[in-house]
Amino acid sequence: MSVRGNPKNFDNVDDALILFNEMIDKYPRPSVVEFNKLLGTIVRMKHYAIVVSMYTQIELLGVPHDVYSFNILVNCYCQLGHIDFGFSVLGKMLKLGVEPHVVTLSTLINGLCKQGKISHATSLFDEMVDKGYQPNLIFYSTILNEDRGFEPNIVTYNTFIDSLCKKGSLNEALHLFSQAKVKGIRPFIVTYSCLIHAMYDLGQQEEATRLLNEMVDNNISLQGREGF
Structure with missing residues (x-):
């Protein structure tokens, strides 16, 4: 299987793991953009813990994160119920000067809602608006999207x-x-x-x-x- 293979064509996570091993053995190594495509596919398979482990390996190899890889990590931690780790990723982003965008923060809000921490979620929302994030219909649909495992009451x-x-x-x-x-x-x-x-x-x-x-x-x- 070539590194240039299309991750969208994978039928199972084993195929993705084979490609991942090829990618980390390749020199020079692919960019974080290529890794994001692969790991995004694994996220859609709902293998969140595997994705977290893969990003740890990528980081140890010296491949720098970008905002999209951070967003994937935040989502995985929230899906795994580790909202505290998700906020740790946010803190790392800020420390490295990577500006979080609405996807990053709405994912954290969704994670808080899934854990019933509604007051924390609204506090984060208020902070976002105060910092200039503009509320819009797409954003609030993201917060209250049942497809992400949260059923609002x-x-x-x-x-x-x-x-x-x-x-x-x-x-x-x-x-x-x-x-x-x-x-x-x-x-x-x-x-x-x-x-x-x-x-x-x-x-x-x-x-x-x-x-x-x-x-x-x-x-x-x-x-x-x-x-x-």
């Missing part, structure tokens, strides 16, 4: 909706609100209250009234405080 949605509303990101908050309803997650009074207050603050009285009427039509109790 109403508490999760309420937490992020409240944080978005306080940041003035009403459109993104409404996107999450719609997403929750599509997934069959029933909003509580807390959910509606966050959105209605944000609408009034932005001078959107008609939209706030419409949402209030929707809440009443759905028999959402004004006395309920569930959801946080």
Whole structure:
């Protein structure tokens, strides 16, 4: 199997291991970009521990990391439930002057959510926004993507909706609100209250009234405080 082989054509992890051994024996060694392609394929096979081990070997051989290899490592640690190691990778990135981007941080947020550490996740989100990361629909879909093994509930949605509303990101908050309803997650009074207050603050009285009427039509109790 050639080093130039296409990792996407692999049927199993054994083929990937053969190519990896060829790559580390080759001189000069392939760049981290080539290793990233191979290890990204192994990640899609969900062999996260193998990927972590491979990157350790690559590092010992003197192949420098880039932001994409760091992102792969962060994802593997989060998938393995080692969120603390994921944050250690983030610390290493910063120490080496490698700027993390939204994928790095949203992966950590997702990992925190999977462990039920919602308050930590929203704190990291707030820190991201304060540092200039712009909230957008793709980013929040990443946070709450069930395909990554995290199934959000109403508490999760309420937490992020409240944080978005306080940041003035009403459109993104409404996107999450719609997403929750599509997934069959029933909003509580807390959910509606966050959105209605944000609408009034932005001078959107008609939209706030419409949402209030929707809440009443759905028999959402004004006395309920569930959801946080």
